[in-house]
Amino acid sequence: MSSLCIFLVILFSQKLIIPS
Incomplete structure (x- = not known):
């Protein structure tokens, strides 16, 4: 589950970092 x-x-x- 952690994975x-x-x-x-x-x-x-x-x-979120690439909201092109």
Whole structure:
């Protein structure tokens, strides 16, 4: 479950960092 959480956070971060 931890892995899934981290993966979700990374995806969300990328979407926030690159709001093209």
